[in-house]
Amino acid sequence: MSDVKAVTGLQSGAGNFRGYHQSAPAEADEEIARIGPGTAGGEYIRRFWHPIYITEDLGELPEAIKILGEELVLFRYGDGKLGLVHKYCPHRRASLEYGKCEDRGIRCCYHGWLFAPDGEILETPAEDSKAADMVRERTRLGAYPVIECRGLIFAYMGPPEKQPEFPIYDAYLYDGMTSATYKAPYTCNWIQVLDAILDPTHTTYLHSQNSHPQFSDGMKEDGVLKFYERNENQFLGSSTRRIGDNAWVRVNELILPNFTQAGSAYAADGTEQRYFGRSCFTRWVVPVDDENSIVYAWANFGDRWDPHEYNTREGHEMIEQGEVLDRTPEEKKRYPADSEAVEGMGPISTHKGENLMPTDRGISLYRRRVRKHIRDLVEGIEPPQPVRTGGETVRTYGQDTVLTRPPRGDDADDAYLEKIGDAVMQIQFSTEALGDDVRDQEIIRLLKEFEAEGEV
Numbered sequence: 318m319s320d321v322k323a324v325t326g327l328q329s330g331a332g333n334f335r336g337y338h339q340s341a342p343a344e345a346d347e348e349i350a351r352i353g354p355g356t357a358g359g360e361y362i363r364r365f366w367h368p369i370y371i372t373e374d375l376g377e378l379p380e381a382i383k384i385l386g387e388e389l390v391l392f393r394y395g396d397g398k399l400g401l402v403h404k405y406c407p408h409r410r411a412s413l414e415y416g417k418c419e420d421r422g423i424r425c426c427y428h429g430w431l432f433a434p435d436g437e438i439l440e441t442p443a444e445d446s447k448a449a450d451m452v453r454e455r456t457r458l459g460a461y462p463v464i465e466c467r468g469l470i471f472a473y474m475g476p477p478e479k480q481p482e483f484p485i486y487d488a489y490l491y492d493g494m495t496s497a498t499y500k501a502p503y504t505c506n507w508i509q510v511l512d513a514i515l516d517p518t519h520t521t522y523l524h525s526q527n528s529h530p531q532f533s534d535g536m537k538e539d540g541v542l543k544f545y546e547r548n549e550n551q552f553l554g555s556s557t558r559r560i561g562d563n564a565w566v567r568v569n570e571l572i573l574p575n576f577t578q579a580g581s582a583y584a585a586d587g588t589e590q591r592y593f594g595r596s597c598f599t600r601w602v603v604p605v606d607d608e609n610s611i612v613y614a615w616a617n618f619g620d621r622w623d624p625h626e627y628n629t630r631e632g633h634e635m636i637e638q639g640e641v642l643d644r645t646p647e648e649k650k651r652y653p654a655d656s657e658a659v660e661g662m663g664p665i666s667t668h669k670g671e672n673l674m675p676t677d678r679g680i681s682l683y684r685r686r687v688r689k690h691i692r693d694l695v696e697g698i699e700p701p702q703p704v705r706t707g708g709e710t711v712r713t714y715g716q717d718t719v720l721t722r723p724p725r726g727d728d729a730d731d732a733y734l735e736k737i738g739d740a741v742m743q744i745q746f747s748t749e750a751l752g753d754d755v756r757d758q759e760i761i762r763l764l765k766e767f768e769a770e771g772e773v
């Protein structure tokens with residue numbers, strides 16, 4: 318009888334179970350998630366330069382890749398110049414992954430048609446006819462412009478007449494910084510991966526309190542959040558933590574559509590003073606297709622970045638997501654990192670089933686702006702490119718600043734921390750018009766001056 322009572326007892330409160338009433342799946346935000354050719358979101362994201370490959374990974378043979386839903390072939394020709402073309406030969410659809418790289422372009426393995434890097438048909442062996450002449454005149458292999466920058470290969474895949482200037486960010490130019498390229502694949506939609514950069518709260522829980530500290534120990538403390546929207550396409554999320562007598566201002570950054578930076582992963586823990594320490598990575602979240610994405614990035618090392626000891630393959634992966642990529646299913650359950658959090662949402666998250674909170678304000682802001690840019694483009698209004706001030710580089714703000722600012726001894730320390738965090742941001746904003754050679758020194762000088770004043 319005791320067993321029967323125990324079983325019967327499990328049924329009490331059955332009316333509180335809501336699974337049946339919530340079994341219908343929510344919908345994805347199709348407008349910003351879908352990036353294939355011909356979609357509104359795809360048209361938007363094709364208006365920008367994107368990294369598509371690591372230079373040193375491209376040898377003498379062609380490589381098949383998929384970016385923005387398109388099957389492509391990346392290759393070297395001539396004296397090492399780069400070409401990026403559609404994968405399938407317009408003759409009989411053979412794959413140019415098996416093509417032959419020559420001085421003038423790439424030759425199809427099947428019938429020997431030769432294509433220039435801009436897609437022009439240069440030769441059609443065995444086809445000496447008016448029909449062949451007509452094909453050469455009216456047909457081209459799809460091709461895109463590419464450039465190489467600091468070990469990454471970038472492509473522009475939008476309308477040729479709308480090709481923007483290749484943006485140069487201040488993060489490219491620092492003395493005393495060592496950078497190393499890395500990549501990280503994610504089996505989910507690009508928005509899920511991108512969201513994390515404007516979600517400072519997840520650092521406290523996913524990366525610190527959930528299993529073990531994956532970054533520096535100080536990140537387990539909750540921070541006071543504040544979000545900033547600048548220049549229509551730049552979004553910043555600051556988190557100001559109390560670490561003893563110090564106030565630690567850490568800033569995550571997104572420049573639309575997919576450029577991201579943050580503070581350091583391991584160099585800062587809030588216990589030692591730091592003035593405008595720079596980002597652990599300079600990073601892009603690139604859609605492969607609607608259900609896959611890939612991060613291409615530089616991991617950055619030096620006195621203002623992360624320690625040189627992390628400049629290894631495993632270190633790059635830990636900087637990217639808190640754990641190495643290649644782990645067993647059990648390890649992923651015990652120690653989940655970014656990939657588990659975002660891939661666990663499914664190939665495309667059902668965004669309309671979310672319940673966004675005030676701590677998600679950064680995500681709400683940037684998604685709303687992306688949606689506006691997509692709709693504007695449908696109406697013929699081009700999206701803004703990264704902003705260069707006075708001909709200088711694009712200004713970035715991903716950083717750590719740790720100032721000695723003891724608590725005031727009352728219960729309003731959160732309000733005090735918010736003021737400190739905002740003052741640090743305003744110091745950075747006030748220097749935007751300065752030249753690249755003096756801006757950082759002026760920020761650091763002003764931060765030290767602000768720290769010495771002792772008031773907000």
